[in-house]
């Protein structure tokens with residue numbers, strides 16, 4: 360270490376000490392960012408979404424049919440949705456489930472639509488699925504969106520051959536039974552699908568398996584999922600743990616040979632109580648606090664699952680893929696309970712902002728994630744009602760944050776004041792930072808406190824920034840949302856409450872708001 364480095368690291372420690380002492384004052388938080396320690400890339404695939412055949416996610420959400428003359432569409436997919444998701448820079452899209460995936464037989468969804476077999480969607484409302492949206496519809500739509508497809512294979516009720524043939528159908532460029540069938544169905548070139556899930560929630564709706572059993576099943580399925588002559592390698596993702604089921608991750612990492620495994624999944628929903636989820640819009644502070652406790656648990660979950668993965672895979676070859684996350688409440692009154700349709704408030708913006716910060720800060724291991732779900736289901740970024748479309752607060756957070764995609768993570772240390780509710784407390788402030796290819800630094804800040812603003816001082820040692828601009832997402836009430844009647848109630852606005860001087864940035868973040876700062 361040179362004397363200059365030693366001096367600068369001593370001064371950073373001193374700075375941290377001074378800042379943390381002064382942060383003991385109420386509603387003052389401090390952050391130090393470490394540009395010299397930037398090392399890992401925030402994988403853009405953390406910004407993935409999820410489209411299940413569930414309620415009105417696919418039908419009415421993405422897809423309205425080729426013959427629809429009321430809603431402008433491209434090959435049946437809504438143009439307004441395409442535009443909105445392109446602006447979001449949607450990185451990948453997971454399909455066709457979820458629980459639905461382990462009931463889905465992909466050959467039912469190819470060929471002439473009029474003759475496709477119908478099935479019952481047993482998990483979601485018992486409705487009839489006519490298979491009018493199938494493999495071609497999904498993969499062509501991903502091309503239009505500029506998103507990488509992530510196909511979730513049927514392990515629960517499918518066969519090894521069925522999944523192997525799906526891979527061949529989607530990817531093989533030579534002459535084979537499946538590539539010939541694809542060509543007969545109008546698509547010459549394969550889609551080069553890289554991301555493949557080997558079952559979903561195999562501990563539950565995907566087969567109620569034990570981890571040891573599933574690890575063996577995975578090995579069998581993965582054996583026949585072939586790369587073919589693709590330039591893109593297959594990225595196979597094992598069905599992962601539910602929240603804190605650490606044993607599940609342990610067994611998969613121990614029992615699956617690592618050359619057969621590119622990712623291990625994790626699912627975690629911010630649900631208060633599975634038997635009493637409570638309203639998405641009419642909630643009190645107790646419910647809000649309980650939801651945020653579940654959302655912030657993501658930090659502990661990814662830390663502990665990653666630690667297990669580190670034990671078996673110290674070089675971090677295998678990614679932790681959080682392919683289902685988000686808030687889960689009661690369905691909107693009067694809607695089908697099996698359709699999981701819920702509104703989306705500033706509470707959801709808090710879940711999105713804090714969760715994405717967590718993913719960024721674990722960029723070394725968390726390299727892919729999927730918000731559940733994209734449209735009209737759970738914590739959606741888009742709601743549709745016939746020809747109307749609404750962008751939710753969650754959409755706006757993901758759009759504001761997309762500046763971090765593929766940027767280099769700048770580690771941060773945060774001394775946050777507490778958000779206190781009754782006898783409990785949570786850290787009020789969450790943050791992450793990155794530097795992009797053009798040398799621009801972005802800092803994302805979330806204040807989850809429902810009542811108090813946060814005065815935040817950010818120290819940025821050893822860098823020279825001359826200008827700061829920002830955007831904020833906030834609203835007068837935590838329960839506020841965008842409705843079809845008032846679709847622009849909540850939207851990002853310019854944020855000017857910042858002062859930048861000699862390596863210090865100070866700002867005031869209002870209660871329950873999300874801010875992204877840009878430093879040049």
Ligand code: AHR
Pocket residue numbers: 411456457458459559560683731732737
């Ligand atoms: O996202 C809704 C459901 O939640 C998915 O189908 C399933 O994987 C999870 O339990």
